[in-house]
Amino acid sequence: MPANLTPQYYDAEESYKKAVTVEEKIAALEEMLAVIPKHKGTEKMQADLKKRLSKLREEGQKKSKTARIDPFFIEKQGAGQVALVGFPNTGKSALVGAVTRARPKIAGYPFSTTVPLAGMMPYEDIYIQLVDTPPITQEIVPPGLAGALRNADALLVLVDAGSDECLEQLEFCLKYLNDKKIVRDDAALNTRGIPPGRRLVLATRADMPNSSDNIEIMRELGPAGLEIYPVSAVTGVGLEALKEKIFTILGIIRVYTKVPGKEPDLKTPFILQQGSTIQELAVSIHRDLPRLMKNARIWGSARFEGQSVMRDYVLQDRDIVEITQ
Missing domain, CATH: 3.10.20.30 (Beta-grasp domain)
Structure with missing residues (x-):
């Protein structure tokens, strides 16, 4: 019986071939197993995928026990863990400092954040954990970042609304999250991934003079139906509403x-x-x-x-x- 594999399966298989880390290989195998057609013609392939996936997970667990402490792993605390992702100087550290009791290093130069840093955000009678992460660019993505983001319960994608390159920032961040299967529509049992509904795009530095025009450009030229929330760590615009929104998307x-x-x-x-x-x-x-x-x-x-x-x-x-x- 023919397997009749789908284009989505071949895409996931290609991601597996290009994967370098155990984390990336596991994510690709999970994707292959999720999208493979479920019928008699693929039973052996499914069994092989499950076997390889189990072996890689065991390998990952052994490495985590024997290797040094992973600086990108943040233990979950509070009502949920929300990780931030964005380009340099998009205000990730400033946002975490504004809504939590953490004191991240805030600097006017790029890459001042080198490892993830967590802070607890109060919301009514609970606390929600926010995780500031090292920045990404089109040339540099910190190793270990994908695992940290995939481990979270929700994501905040930060884009600098004061920058003329805000649309490029938005498009690259969303593509990175999709390509690495960090955000996925078909998140199923035994596969790790964050549903699109738990990804929130923030337009930071909304207090800048040109921010309104840039936000409209992102809304017009960005993905259809994508919600973008203006915030400012300087003036406090949108921060209280953001807390409620984060609580909502955590489900x-x-x-x-x-x-x-x-x-x-x-x-x-x-x-x-x-x-x-x-x-x-x-x-x-x-x-x-x-x-x-x-x-x-x-x-x-x-x-x-x-x-x-x-x-x-x-x-x-x-x-x-x-x-x-």
Whole structure:
């Protein structure tokens, strides 16, 4: 039976052939496995891809244990990790410094950021981790950057709205993210990648005199339907709205718990993905709780306060849940 491989598969196969690092090879194999036609004629090919992928993952784990500490790996903290990517002097460090308690090195010359630096951004009652990364250019992309970006939960693409080369910056950044399969429409189980909906384009230095005209140029000549958000770390324009937007694109909800007969704990919410259920909340609280749980009551999204709900009840942001054993 013919395999009838698609152009997308051959593109991914070509990326695998050109891959240099284990990280790039894994990403290419994941892509090949995701787009290969699923029928009897490709069963052996699928098995071979899975075997190679498993071997590379084991190799990557062994290297990470024996090699020096990876300076590009940032351990996730808070409600979600959001990585920044952009050209030199697009204001990545200034933005992180403006909305978090971190104090990144801010300089007027390029490449002042050489390794990723994390800061915690407060949003209402939670913290979201922002990761400033070394800049990219059409000539230079830091080794290890792709893995750091792919490890994040969402991305901020920063473009200098005060620069006449803003459109070129935007186009190169988006192409890089797509070519490296960091942003992908078909992110599936066992493949790593960030959906386009979790990628946000920021037009920095929106306080500059020519920024408005440049933003309109990007909106007109850039990819159709691409949203561009003007911000300024100097004047604060757009920063508060940006915090809310980041929370939204992460696709998370906050769920509070209460002990029967007591007031709810409104200081330390459990962070879950949108669409999560009572059952998944119980697992987050304790692995044995789903087995011990007898009843769950909810305040917030239910039809009436304190309503008893089933395990498959879908939770909403700011719900309060009481679980009895």
